[in-house]
Amino acid sequence: xxxxxxxxxxxxxxxxxSGVLSMGGLVERQMARAIAALEEDEDAKLIDAVAADERAxxxxxxxxxxxxxxxxxxxxxxxxxxxxxxxxxxxxxxLERIGDEIKKVAYKAAGVRGSDRLxxxxxxxxxxxxxxxxxxxxxxxxxxxxxxxxxxxDVVADDDDIDVAFNAVMRQLISFMMEDxxxxxxxxxxxxxAKAIERIGDHAKNISxxxxxxxxxxxxxxxTAEQIRAEVAGE
Amino acid sequence: xxxxxxxxxxxxxxxxxxxxxxxxxxxxxxxxxGNGFKALNAITMPVHEHRVTALIGPSGCGKSTFLRCFxxxxxxxxxxxxxxxxxxxxxxxxxxxxxxxxxxxxxxVSMVFQKPNPFPKSIYENVAYGLRVRGVTNKNHLDxxxxxxxRGAALWDEVKQRLNEVGSNLSGGQQQRLCxxxxxxTDPEILLFDEPTSALDPIATASIxxxxxxxxxxxxxxxxxxxxxxxxxxxxxxAYMYLGELIEFDRTDTIFFKPGRKETEDYITGxxx
Ligand SMILES: Nc1ncnc2c1ncn2[C@@H]1O[C@H](COP(=O)(O)OP(=O)(O)OP(=O)(O)O)[C@@H](O)[C@H]1O
Ligand SMILES: [Mg+2]
Numbered sequence: 001x002x003x004x005x006x007x008x009x010x011x012x013x014x015x016x017x018s019g020v021l022s023m024g025g026l027v028e029r030q031m032a033r034a035i036a037a038l039e040e041d042e043d044a045k046l047i048d049a050v051a052a053d054e055r056a057x058x059x060x061x062x063x064x065x066x067x068x069x070x071x072x073x074x075x076x077x078x079x080x081x082x083x084x085x086x087x088x089x090x091x092x093x094x095l096e097r098i099g100d101e102i103k104k105v106a107y108k109a110a111g112v113r114g115s116d117r118l119x120x121x122x123x124x125x126x127x128x129x130x131x132x133x134x135x136x137x138x139x140x141x142x143x144x145x146x147x148x149x150x151x152x153x154d155v156v157a158d159d160d161d162i163d164v165a166f167n168a169v170m171r172q173l174i175s176f177m178m179e180d181x182x183x184x185x186x187x188x189x190x191x192x193x194a195k196a197i198e199r200i201g202d203h204a205k206n207i208s209x210x211x212x213x214x215x216x217x218x219x220x221x222x223x224t225a226e227q228i229r230a231e232v233a234g235e
Numbered sequence: 236x237x238x239x240x241x242x243x244x245x246x247x248x249x250x251x252x253x254x255x256x257x258x259x260x261x262x263x264x265x266x267x268x269g270n271g272f273k274a275l276n277a278i279t280m281p282v283h284e285h286r287v288t289a290l291i292g293p294s295g296c297g298k299s300t301f302l303r304c305f306x307x308x309x310x311x312x313x314x315x316x317x318x319x320x321x322x323x324x325x326x327x328x329x330x331x332x333x334x335x336x337x338x339x340x341x342x343x344v345s346m347v348f349q350k351p352n353p354f355p356k357s358i359y360e361n362v363a364y365g366l367r368v369r370g371v372t373n374k375n376h377l378d379x380x381x382x383x384x385x386r387g388a389a390l391w392d393e394v395k396q397r398l399n400e401v402g403s404n405l406s407g408g409q410q411q412r413l414c415x416x417x418x419x420x421t422d423p424e425i426l427l428f429d430e431p432t433s434a435l436d437p438i439a440t441a442s443i444x445x446x447x448x449x450x451x452x453x454x455x456x457x458x459x460x461x462x463x464x465x466x467x468x469x470x471x472x473x474a475y476m477y478l479g480e481l482i483e484f485d486r487t488d489t490i491f492f493k494p495g496r497k498e499t500e501d502y503i504t505g506x507x508x
Pocket of ligand 2: 299300429459
């Protein structure tokens with residue numbers, strides 16, 4: 001995507017692109033820490049680190065958004081450049097929201113510890129869901145880095161799995177809560193965690209749809225995974 | 236293409252509304268200058284009615300040459316040769332046919348040039364010129380037409396008190412609008428603009444662009460511009476030309492967001508070199 005007659009323009013475009021990738025790297029690190037916080041016993045340091053990551057992510061979002069505004073104001077980008085700039089502002093927004101959701105996961109993890117066995121069984125399903133969301137995030141960022149529409153289409157399909165897992169967890173928790181009201185409080189914590197993870201999957205899916213838009217010039221939000229696969233396959 | 240293949244596909248970019256009828260089209264148009272140079276090669280392109288079509292492309296690609304074919308300007312020099320046709324609708328007249336009078340063509344298809352070129356006459360006579368050539372002598376009719384044309388060119392209020400002053404006293408932007416009024420006076424069906432704002436400051440440029448958007452309600456417009464943002468702002472369709480060929484023609488929003496050809500994308504994103 002390089003080789004503008006203006007080398008400075010090339011440098012500016014590269015700066016926002018690599019800005020997204022470093023922001024993505026931060027979010028991935030934060031996600032790994034939140035999963036560790038879910039899996040391991042109380043570790044206050046992990047939760048502090050997740051919160052610090054979230055603040056750094058917010059700062060990067062602001063900085064990259066400003067760079068995008070500057071490019072629009074000064075370069076009036078068109079075609080692929082325009083699509084990239086628009087996409088970068090959307091992707092950094094999704095990454096920032098993922099950062100928020102991850103922070104929620106880490107904080108809520110503390111609330112579930114020490115609750116009864118049955119709730120904890122569902123809790124392990126949630127940890128698995130988190131692993132799935134982490135995979136989606138990694139693939140979405142990879143698809144963005146390489147502008148790989150096939151990988152982007154995979155992520156959209158993966159999101160359906162996360163949604164299915166979320167619904168299964170919800171159903172089971174609801175029956176726990178109905179059977180034994182003493183599990184309600186702990187179950188609700190797990191619900192919040194599961195919901196946050198499900199949202200992370202949604203944002204990873206948004207990022208992937210943005211990649212399709214950069215490459216194909218088509219807005220595929222709200223399209224099904226199948227439709228996106230067809231679009232990606234068509235030349 | 237998504238959407239067109241699966242009409243029910245929710246959330247996919249909907250197909251644009253059907254294009255308006257054709258006002259003209261060039262069919263396999265080639266053009267040779269008197270020195271033998273072939274400046275246009277088999278250009279087939281639609282011109283949609285009451286729309287602005289922008290011609291863009293690097294210097295020397297043939298934009299002006301193409302534009303001038305539409306009003307037979309090249310006839311003014313011996314040895315120039317057209318091949319193919321430019322068909323004007325709805326009457327299906329081939330503007331380039333030998334039995335079509337170039338003077339008549341220029342009544343139906345008027346040109347506005349890059350540098351404002353008012354005649355060394357009064358504002359009034361500049362506008363009345365084309366009508367006088369046509370043999371109109373009735374004073375009332377001329378008065379009405381001059382006012383109507385100056386209004387159409389958004390110049391009336393600025394000059395109505397000074398219609399007898401020479402046109403060259405006006406500012407650059409006003410002179411350009413005077414030339415537009417002159418072009419409008421003969422009620423043309425198509426207006427051709429060759430870089431109409433390249434000699435103007437940004438404010439005068441904005442007012443000409445505004446005028447172009449207004450004028451397309453009355454006429455069909457073809458405009459050559461070097462200013463890509465201008466093409467993006469004023470046109471509904473954009474044609475990208477290179478070395479005498481039409482590389483891509485599409486709706487302007489498509490050309491500037493997702494052109495079909497890599498050559499077009501390289502040019503409009505400034506990767507040409
Ligand atoms: N009178 C002429 N005789 C011979 N060749 C000509 C003549 N006028 C133009 N040409 C050649 O025809 C080609 C197209 O010229 P044209 O003026 O149409 O280009 P253009 O796209 O309008 O360029 P610009 O953006 O610089 O105005 C050029 O190679 C030019 O040198
Ligand atoms: Mg020219």
